[in-house]
Amino acid sequence: MTGHTVLYTVGYHGRTHEDFFTLLKKFDIEILADIRGTAYSRIPGYSQAPLRTATEEHGLVYVHIETLGVPQVIRDEWKGTKNREVFRERYTAHLASHRNALHGLSSSLREKTYCLMCVERDPRSCHRHITTEALNRLSANRLTICNL
Numbered sequence: 001m002t003g004h005t006v007l008y009t010v011g012y013h014g015r016t017h018e019d020f021f022t023l024l025k026k027f028d029i030e031i032l033a034d035i036r037g038t039a040y041s042r043i044p045g046y047s048q049a050p051l052r053t054a055t056e057e058h059g060l061v062y063v064h065i066e067t068l069g070v071p072q073v074i075r076d077e078w079k080g081t082k083n084r085e086v087f088r089e090r091y092t093a094h095l096a097s098h099r100n101a102l103h104g105l106s107s108s109l110r111e112k113t114y115c116l117m118c119v120e121r122d123p124r125s126c127h128r129h130i131t132t133e134a135l136n137r138l139s140a141n142r143l144t145i146c147n148l
Contacts, residue, residue: 030113034117
């Protein structure tokens with residue numbers, strides 16, 4: 001890989017569908033990669049089926065990469081402790097056991113403009129941050145991460 005590739009991330013919390021898709025279009029996103037473990041949301045329009053439909057209606061591709069989501073056991077532990085270091089440690093171990101998914105995504109980043117999506121607006125409060133760090137390492141630090 002030569003030069004830098006931009007990898008976008010976005011959290012949908014607090015965004016209307018109109019604002020969400022306007023933002024994705026503004027940055028020429030081609031593929032919306034949903035990295036939630038379970039592609040379900042209590043926020044209308046952000047569960048997998050309606051989100052996929054809306055994504056396609058806006059001319060983008062929707063993919064759900066379930067293996068990059070946070071497993072329920074890790075989410076439950078986080079809810080009980082709120083310990084960021086333990087969360088990072090556990091999720092990093094989870095990613096290490098799913099290196100094929102990371103490698104596949106890393107190779108695809110060279111082909112299309114991706115945006116990793118989860119619920120949290122602030123990427124530092126989300127596993128997207130840890131995921132992008134892992135992808136950047138796989139890409140020999142040639143990713144530019146842009147959080148929308």
